Each structure stands twice: as structure tokens, then as C-alpha cells.
Amino acid sequence: MKHLDETPSTPGKFKMDKSPYFLHRTRWQSSVAKLAFWSLVFVGFIFIFFYRSPSSLPDPSRRSLRTYSWGGPAWEKRVRSSAHVRTRRGVSVLVTGAAGFVGTHVSAALKRRGDGVLGLDNFNDYYDPSLKRARQALLERSGVFVVEGDINDAALLKKLFEVVPFTHVMHLAAQAGVRYAMENPSSYVHSNIAGFVNLLEVCKSANPQPAIVWASSSSVYGLNTKVPFSEKDRTDQPASLYAATKKAGEEIAHTYNHIYGLSLTGLRFFTVYGPWGRPDMAYFFFTRDILKGKAISVFQGANHGTVARDFTYIDDIVKGCLGALDTAEKSTGSGGKKRGAAQLRVFNLGNTSPVPVTDLVTILERLLKVKAKRNIVKMPRNGDVPFTHANISSAQRELGYKPTTDLQTGLKKFARWYLGYYNGGKKAAS
Numbered sequence: 001m002k003h004l005d006e007t008p009s010t011p012g013k014f015k016m017d018k019s020p021y022f023l024h025r026t027r028w029q030s031s032v033a034k035l036a037f038w039s040l041v042f043v044g045f046i047f048i049f050f051y052r053s054p055s056s057l058p059d060p061s062r063r064s065l066r067t068y069s070w071g072g073p074a075w076e077k078r079v080r081s082s083a084h085v086r087t088r089r090g091v092s093v094l095v096t097g098a099a100g101f102v103g104t105h106v107s108a109a110l111k112r113r114g115d116g117v118l119g120l121d122n123f124n125d126y127y128d129p130s131l132k133r134a135r136q137a138l139l140e141r142s143g144v145f146v147v148e149g150d151i152n153d154a155a156l157l158k159k160l161f162e163v164v165p166f167t168h169v170m171h172l173a174a175q176a177g178v179r180y181a182m183e184n185p186s187s188y189v190h191s192n193i194a195g196f197v198n199l200l201e202v203c204k205s206a207n208p209q210p211a212i213v214w215a216s217s218s219s220v221y222g223l224n225t226k227v228p229f230s231e232k233d234r235t236d237q238p239a240s241l242y243a244a245t246k247k248a249g250e251e252i253a254h255t256y257n258h259i260y261g262l263s264l265t266g267l268r269f270f271t272v273y274g275p276w277g278r279p280d281m282a283y284f285f286f287t288r289d290i291l292k293g294k295a296i297s298v299f300q301g302a303n304h305g306t307v308a309r310d311f312t313y314i315d316d317i318v319k320g321c322l323g324a325l326d327t328a329e330k331s332t333g334s335g336g337k338k339r340g341a342a343q344l345r346v347f348n349l350g351n352t353s354p355v356p357v358t359d360l361v362t363i364l365e366r367l368l369k370v371k372a373k374r375n376i377v378k379m380p381r382n383g384d385v386p387f388t389h390a391n392i393s394s395a396q397r398e399l400g401y402k403p404t405t406d407l408q409t410g411l412k413k414f415a416r417w418y419l420g421y422y423n424g425g426k427k428a429a430s
């Protein structure tokens with residue numbers, strides 16, 4: 001760099017050979033040197049970025065970006081056979097999140113009544129993946145193939161639609177959980193926003209376009225104080241990033257319905273529980289901890305207020321999902337273009353009778369025959385809301401939805417399953 005430093009900044013003060021060739025050569029040499037210098041700086045930055053920056057550390061939100069193997073004639077044959085419709089009026093459904101709690105139950109119910117079902121799941125490790133594998137095994141036994149892949153993988157989704165002209169998509173793949181959103185916000189954006197958009201992009205170009213039913217959440221009501229929560233109530237005060245991504249999903253659904261004529265139905269689930277449930281949910285880890293003799297934290301609202309949930313049993317939710325699929329009208333677009341107005345719906349699927357969390361614990365104590373060690377703590381600022389309560393008149397009217405399982409009955413079924421699956425609670429859930 002010395003020669004650069006020695007060159008006066010003011011041209012003309014330096015006596016030199018001004019032949020065009022000399023000028024050209026000096027400029028050329030200095031450009032090459034500059035180029036070499038900046039290239040080194042650039043390479044240095046790249047090195048620092050990849051080897052030193054925190055983003056190169058394992059990031060849980062990226063766990064579902066790993067590559068999966070799919071394709072080939074044998075794979076396509078399994079896909080086709082799983083999605084094969086066995087009754088005259090049956091439908092062929094792609095169920096995303098099929099190894100999840102609701103996904104497994106819905107897939108099994110569809111298969112039982114003769115519909116074609118193909119599952120898709122990325123088997124991420126948000127909670128114990130062995131539970132997801134066990135659900136997968138259950139589905140395999142009833143003839144449902146669960147493809148291992150991510151909803152962000154456009155090539156895979158396109159391939160699935162090439163192999164099977166699905167009439168419906170039941171979209172249940174999501175990053176769930178209210179509190180975890182503070183730990184890993186990007187996983188919510190990745191699954192609930194980017195993944196959903198990717199799926200809708202593929203659906204809008206599919207021929208025929210499928211009708212889509214998807215899982216929204218009671219959490220969209222956020223800090224709403226008007227009870228029971230009605231679909232007409234405001235949903236612009238989310239209390240967690242999870243809720244915000246589900247609300248964003250509802251707006252995104254509106255856009256794809258409006259532009260491309262996709263038929264879209266969002267279902268706002270209210271704290272779904274039952275056998276094969278999610279270990280990150282309170283009823284599940286309370287059971288695990290009560291059996292282990294470990295203390296549980298029971299949240300209390302402001303001014304010692306009651307924290308309550310409209311806990312909804314899985315079988316009731318499954319009926320609601322099937323009702324939504326059966327009443328979904330066809331999408332109207334083709335070739336990626338809208339041809340007419342399409343159906344756009346949103347429904348509450350709750351139980352309509354909120355139960356305080358303290359009562360949930362009392363029921364579990366009775367069923368497990370173990371006294372819980374309760375720590376009553378003030379509800380942390382973690383995205384939780386004090387209560388939920390669904391108005392289900394819309395779902396009743398349009399989907400024939402009618403929940404029939406109270407919390408006591410539902411938890412009894414859950415506890416029986418839990419004790420069987422985890423060997424009487426000896427093999428503790430993780």
C-alpha cells in the first residue's frame with residue numbers, strides 16, 4: 001500500500017511520465033491492489049460471520065430446516081396408496097402436522113371413514129420426538145403414510161400435489177405453545193407465517209386448487225374482556241407472539257382468498273387436551289410432575305383472580321375439524337387465477353364452559369390418587385391470558401359442532417392413556 005500513500009492527492013503536483021500507457025498501467029495496478037485489498041476484507045468478513053457470529057451456533061428455530069429424503073417410484077406409490085379414497089363420496093386430504101396431537105387424531109378419523117389421507121410432518125424436537133414417532137406408528141398401522149418434510153419446502157409440496165390432486169388440505173403444522181414464543185420467537189415466524197404462506201402459494205397454483213381448513217387459536221382474542229369470545233369480537237390485542245402469528249395467519253388467509261379464490265376456513269381451537277396430547281401443555285406436565293412428587297406452579301391472576309380455560313376434549317375438536325372439511329366449498333381459482341368469490345370462514349371450537357386451573361389440578365389429583373405439591377404463583381408476564389371462553393353458536397349452526405365431553409370425563413381418558421403409555425408413570429414423560 002506504500003505507493004498509494006506516496007501519491008499526492010492533488011494531480012499535477014507530481015512530475016511524471018504522462019504517456020497514456022503509463023497512466024493506464026498505474027491506474028490498472030492501483031485498481032488491482034484495491035481489488036485485492038477489498039477482496040481480503042470481504043473474505044475476512046465472511047469468515048468472521050460464519051465462524052464467529054452467534055447465528056452459527058445451533059439455533060433451535062432452524063431444526064426443521066434439515067434436509068429430508070423423499071421422491072422415487074416406491075415413495076410415490078406409498079403417497080398414492082395412502083391418499084387413495086375408498087368411498088364414493090370420500091375426499092383426499094393432505095394433513096400437515098400429522099404426527100402432532102390434533103393431526104394424528106384427525107388423520108385417523110378421516111382414514112376410518114374411508115377418506116384418502118396423506119400426512120406431512122417435520123418431526124421437530126419442540127417436544128419429545130419419540131412421542132411423534134409413536135403417533136406415526138399408530139397412523140402407519142391404520143394405513144396413513146406420514147411423509148417426513150417441512151411445509152417450507154416448496155419443491156416437496158409441489159411434488160405431493162403432482163402425485164395426488166388433493167381435494168382438501170387440513171393444515172395443522174405449526175409452532176404451538178404460548179410461553180415458548182419468548183424463548184424462540186423465530187420458530188413461530190418460520191412455521192406459522194413463512195410456512196403457511198409457502199403452503200398457500202403451492203395450493204393457489206395447484207390444479208385443482210384444494211379447499212383449506214387450518215388451525216388458528218383462541219389466543220387471538222388476547223386481552224379481550226367481552227365473554228364469551230365471539231368471532232365478531234376484536235382480535236387486535238394479542239398477548240403473545242404466538243397469538244400474533246396466528247392472527248397474522250387469519251389475515252394472510254383473507255389475502256389468498258381475495259386474490260386467488262382459495263376456500264379457507266380457520267378454526268380457533270380452545271386449549272385442546274386428551275390422549276396422545278402435547279407434553280408442553282399444563283394438564284400434561286402437571287400429570288407428569290404430580291406423579292413424580294415434584295411441585296407444580298399454578299398461576300393466579302391479578303388481585304388473586306382465577307385463571308381459567310375453556311378446555312376442549314380432542315374428540316370434540318376432531319368432530320369440528322371434520323365438520324369444517326365437509327362443509328368447505330371448493331376453491332374457485334385455476335391456473336393461479338381467481339375465477340369467482342370463494343368461501344372464507346373462521347370458527348371458535350371450544351367447550352363453552354371455562355374451568356379454573358386449580359380445579360383442573362384437583363381433578364388430576366383424584367384421578368392419579370396423588371396429592372399435588374402446589375405452588376400458587378402470580379401469573380408471569382409470559383404471554384398467557386387470564387381466561388378463555390368460547391361462543392360456539394356459529395360452529396354449531398354451520399358445522400353441526402356440539403362438544404359433549406366435560407373436563408372430568410376427558411381427563412379420565414387422558415390419565416388412563418398416560419398411565420398406560422408411560423408404564424404407570426414409571427417411565428416419565430420428558
Ligand SMILES: O=C(O)[C@H]1O[C@H](OP(=O)(O)OP(=O)(O)OC[C@H]2O[C@@H](n3ccc(=O)[nH]c3=O)[C@H](O)[C@@H]2O)[C@H](O)[C@@H](O)[C@@H]1O
Nearest residue numbers: 176177217218219269270271281282283297298299307384
Ligand atoms: O387455546 C389455545 O389456542 C392454546 O391453548 C394452549 O395454550 P394454553 O391455553 O395457554 O394452555 P396451557 O399452556 O396448557 O395452559 C393452561 C393453563 O394453565 C396455566 N398454567 C400453565 C403453566 C404453568 O406452569 N402453570 C399454569 O397455571 C396457564 O396460565 C393456563 O391458564 C396451547 O398450548 C396453545 O398451543 C393453543 O393455541
